[in-house]
Structures are given as C-alpha cells and as structure tokens.
Amino acid sequence: MLEDKIIEVKNIKKICRGKTILDIDQFAVLKNKFNFIIGGNGSGKTSLLNILSLVEQDFRGEIYYKGRKINKDEQNLALRRKFSVIWQDPYLYRGNVFYNIALPLKLRNIEQSIIDKKVREMAGRLEISNLLEQSAYTLSGGEKQKTSIARALISEPEILFVDEATTNLDEESIYFFNSHFADLVTDEMTVVMVSHDRRQIKELADQITLLKGGKVKTTKTINDFNFELFGAGIETFIAELV
Amino acid sequence: MDYYTDAILRALQLIITLDQEVIQVVATSLKISITSTFIASIISMPLAVLIARNKFKTKKFINIILNTMLSLPTVVVGIFVYSLISRRGVLGELDLLFTPAGIIMGQVILIIPLITALIRNIIFSMDEKLYKTAISMGASRSQKFKLLILEARYGIIGAVIAGFGRVLGEIGVSMMLGGNIKGVTRTITTAMSLETNKGRFAFALALGIILLSLSFLINFVTYFLQEGKNYARR
Numbered sequence: 001m002l003e004d005k006i007i008e009v010k011n012i013k014k015i016c017r018g019k020t021i022l023d024i025d026q027f028a029v030l031k032n033k034f035n036f037i038i039g040g041n042g043s044g045k046t047s048l049l050n051i052l053s054l055v056e057q058d059f060r061g062e063i064y065y066k067g068r069k070i071n072k073d074e075q076n077l078a079l080r081r082k083f084s085v086i087w088q089d090p091y092l093y094r095g096n097v098f099y100n101i102a103l104p105l106k107l108r109n110i111e112q113s114i115i116d117k118k119v120r121e122m123a124g125r126l127e128i129s130n131l132l133e134q135s136a137y138t139l140s141g142g143e144k145q146k147t148s149i150a151r152a153l154i155s156e157p158e159i160l161f162v163d164e165a166t167t168n169l170d171e172e173s174i175y176f177f178n179s180h181f182a183d184l185v186t187d188e189m190t191v192v193m194v195s196h197d198r199r200q201i202k203e204l205a206d207q208i209t210l211l212k213g214g215k216v217k218t219t220k221t222i223n224d225f226n227f228e229l230f231g232a233g234i235e236t237f238i239a240e241l242v
Numbered sequence: 243m244d245y246y247t248d249a250i251l252r253a254l255q256l257i258i259t260l261d262q263e264v265i266q267v268v269a270t271s272l273k274i275s276i277t278s279t280f281i282a283s284i285i286s287m288p289l290a291v292l293i294a295r296n297k298f299k300t301k302k303f304i305n306i307i308l309n310t311m312l313s314l315p316t317v318v319v320g321i322f323v324y325s326l327i328s329r330r331g332v333l334g335e336l337d338l339l340f341t342p343a344g345i346i347m348g349q350v351i352l353i354i355p356l357i358t359a360l361i362r363n364i365i366f367s368m369d370e371k372l373y374k375t376a377i378s379m380g381a382s383r384s385q386k387f388k389l390l391i392l393e394a395r396y397g398i399i400g401a402v403i404a405g406f407g408r409v410l411g412e413i414g415v416s417m418m419l420g421g422n423i424k425g426v427t428r429t430i431t432t433a434m435s436l437e438t439n440k441g442r443f444a445f446a447l448a449l450g451i452i453l454l455s456l457s458f459l460i461n462f463v464t465y466f467l468q469e470g471k472n473y474a475r476r
Contacts, residue, residue, distance in 0.1 A: 080377065085378035091371035091374075155379075
C-alpha cells in the first residue's frame with residue numbers, strides 16, 4: 001500500500017564509466033520500519049543508499065517521497081533535512097567532537113543554547129561526553145563512528161540511512177553499536193540499513209532486500225524468513241533469501 | 243670589500259632609524275599588494291571551486307589556459323592593462339594609469355591564475371566524503387561552499403600568501419602602470435631599480451633587505467600552515 005511506502009524508486013539506472021552499476025525496476029522503503037539492504041561486493045548497495053538518501057543526483061529514474069515525485073533538479077533541501085546518513089568510514093570535519101555533532105543543527109540555524117543542550121544530551125547517550133572538547137582528528141575508529149552516529153541522530157531525522165556502520169569497527173565498538181542502536185532510534189524513525197551483520201538483521205530487520213549485480217534479486221519481510229539459517233554462513237543466509 | 247660593508251651598514255642604519263623615505267616606499271608597496279591580493283582572492287576562491295567541483299565541456303581547456311597563465315610574465319600583464327587604461331584604451335576615461343588603482347588592476351590579473359590554480363588543486367585533492375557528508379547533513383549550496391572553504395582554510399591561506407609574495411616582488415606591472423611616482427606609486431621594487439640607477443646603493447639595499455625579510459616571513463608562515471595542516475591530518 002502506498003501509505004506504507006515512505007520512499008519508492010522506479011526504473012533507477014546508474015551508469016559509471018560506461019558500466020551499469022544499478023538497474024532497479026522498483027524498490028520501496030517501508031515507513032517506520034527497519035529496511036535492510038544486503039548483497040555482495042559491487043552489488044550496488046551503497047549506490048542505492050546514496051540515491052535513496054538524495055546524496056547522489058547523477059542517475060536516471062524516478063524517486064517518490066510519500067507518493068510525491070521528487071524533482072531531481074530542485075535542491076530538495078527541505079526534504080534532505082529530513083534525512084541523515086551514517087557512513088561506513090565517517091568524515092569528521094576539522095574541529096572538536098562538539099563542533100561535529102552540532103553541525104547539522106548549525107546548518108538549520110538552531111539557537112546556540114538549544115544546540116548546547118542537545119549535543120550534551122546526545123553525547124551522553126553515546127557515552128562520548130568526555131570527548132566533546134577533543135579534536136576529531138585524534139579519535140579512534142569507534143569514537144569517530146559514535147560521533148558520526150550522534151551527528152546523524154541529533155537532527156531527529158525522519159529517515160536514517162546506515163551504510164555498513166560496523167564494518168571497520170573493533171569488537172567492543174560493534175558490541176556497543178548492536179546493544180545501543182535500537183534504543184537510539186525512535187519509533188517514528190524509518191531506517192534503511194546496509195549491513196551483513198546477521199545479529200543486526202535478526203534483531204532489527206522488518207524488510208530485507210537482496211541486491212545482486214545492481215538488480216533487486218528479492219525482497220522479503222522478516223516473517224517469511226527462516227531464522228534457523230542464521231547459524232550458518234552468510235552464503236547460506238543469502239541462498240535462503242534467493 | 244669596504245664598499246659592500248659600508249653599503250650594508252648604511253642600509254641597516256636606514257632600517258633601524260626607520261628612515262621616512264624607506265617607510266613610505268614599504269607602506270605604499272604593502273598597501274597596494276594587500277589590496278590586490280584581497281581582490282584576487284575574493285575572485286579566485288569561487289572560481290577555483292567552480293573548476294574543481296564541476297563537470298563542463300571546456301574544463302580541460304580552461305585548466306590548460308590556467309596552468310599556462312601561471313608563468314605569465316609581469317610585463318605582458320603590464321602591456322595588456324596599459325592598453326586598457328591608457329588614454330586611448332577602453333578604460334582610458336577612468337584615469338587609472340600611473341595610479342595605485344592601475345597597479346592593483348594589473349596585479350589582480352597577474353595573480354588570479356596563481357591563486358585559482360593553487361586553490362583548485364587543494365579542493366581537487368580533498369576527500370569526496372566531505373561533500374557527501376555535507377549533503378547528508380542538510381547543507382544548502384552556500385553552506386556546502388562555506389564548509390569546503392573552512393576545511394581547506396590552511397591550504398587556501400597558503401595559496402593567498404603565495405599570491406601576495408608574487409605581487410610584492412614583481413616590478414613589471416608596477417613600473418609600467420604605476421610610473422614610479424614618489425609617494426604615490428613608488429613600490430619597493432620600482433624604488434630599488436630607480437635608486438640603484440641613481441647610485442643610492444645603500445637605500446636600494448635597505449629595501450632589498452626588507453623585501454627579503456618579508457619574503458622569508460611569507461615563506462615561514464606558508465610552511466608553518468602547510469605543516470600544521472599535515473599534522474592535523476595525521
């Protein structure tokens with residue numbers, strides 16, 4: 001049903017240096033759900049996430065937000081400000097952790113006293129209050145990712161995009177992410193997550209989409225899924241989806 | 243040997259005693275150079291971002307022209323601007339010839355390619371994630387530009403300082419468009435040339451020492467900023 005789809009793409013084609021890296025007839029993101037996108041290397045997961053999050057503009061096809069077609073040529077600033085992205089390898093700007101977390105609010109011209117309050121609250125939730133005055137360049141991988149999560153969540157996005165957020169992290173940081181992530185996301189939030197972490201999928205996923213060679217191979221809801229296979233390797237897991 | 247020792251001592255004396263003529267020449271030079279560097283920087287920054295961040299058909303051609311203009315001889319710029327602002331030129335009515343504004347116009351044209359090319363290289367080498375992150379945070383077009391400039395600020399300051407160094411030490415533009423008028427358009431380099439010809443070697447040497455010191459200071463600041471940038475990235 002249309003009202004359940006917060007974002008829908010149709011006839012999406014992304015060509016890079018003469019090679020088609022994404023060719024999707026139809027794909028929808030379900031509202032207020034955890035939408036997982038999985039697939040092997042080069043399957044087009046990140047390209048699709050970039051298009052859905054309006055970060056990527058150079059592609060052919062149509063995007064709909066709540067049933068309304070988005071004009072690619074327009075800046076879509078108001079819409080982009082409803083989205084946030086957590087990247088696999090986050091980019092932190094020159095400055096301290098506080099500055100980085102506060103940036104999305106500064107860009108929205110929020111009052112400084114509100115920014116101060118929100119940043120400290122968010123840093124507390126991610127257990128990085130002690131790092132607020134520290135330069136972003138001196139952080140460890142886990143600390144960088146926590147900072148980027150705080151930065152993505154501080155604007156209270158309607159849709160949160162997460163691109164393999166735990167791939168480059170150590171065990172401790174992965175554990176923190178897995179045990180805290182669901183609490184950080186509100187019920188009103190829609191999440192689009194590129195991940196291979198079976199625990200994340202098992203605990204969070206409402207919809208799982210498998211990409212292969214830039215195409216949507218299959219989309220399943222979690223109810224159609226055989227959880228017994230989670231003990232097996234990722235290949236078996238993907239085979240079950242196919 | 244006494245000739246050199248004597249000249250150096252007299253030159254140092256002129257500097258230490260803050261000789262009014264020396265001060266006036268240095269002040270004129272700095273005023274003109276700072277103004278032209280400021281104007282050139284304002285023009286070069288968006289131009290560099292435009293070239294580095296956009297795809298357009300003539301981009302390759304523009305880059306070749308820009309790189310060629312890096313080695314633009316000052317006298318060529320001097321002749322070009324002279325043809326524009328001399329009495330019979332298209333801007334002749336503005337009476338810019340032999341005024342500080344005339345020199346500034348020439349110097350701006352001289353260093354726009356240099357500052358633009360340096361900033362273009364800095365912007366071009368910046369992490370692509372910087373732009374993606376800015377978009378994902380909800381930055382508008384002008385906010386993206388501001389974030390980019392802030393991220394590249396140390397490199398940009400280095401480029402601006404390099405441009406300043408180029409205009410401070412040039413003579414062709416200043417001589418042709420300024421006319422070396424005492425107290426008005428007489429800069430360090432034009433004064434050095436004139437005073438040496440007049441036999442006031444110590445005076446010219448004093449200006450030379452100041453120019454060299456300023457050049458050292460510029461390079462020191464540039465080096466410090468570049469090192470600072472590298473250190474921050476480590």
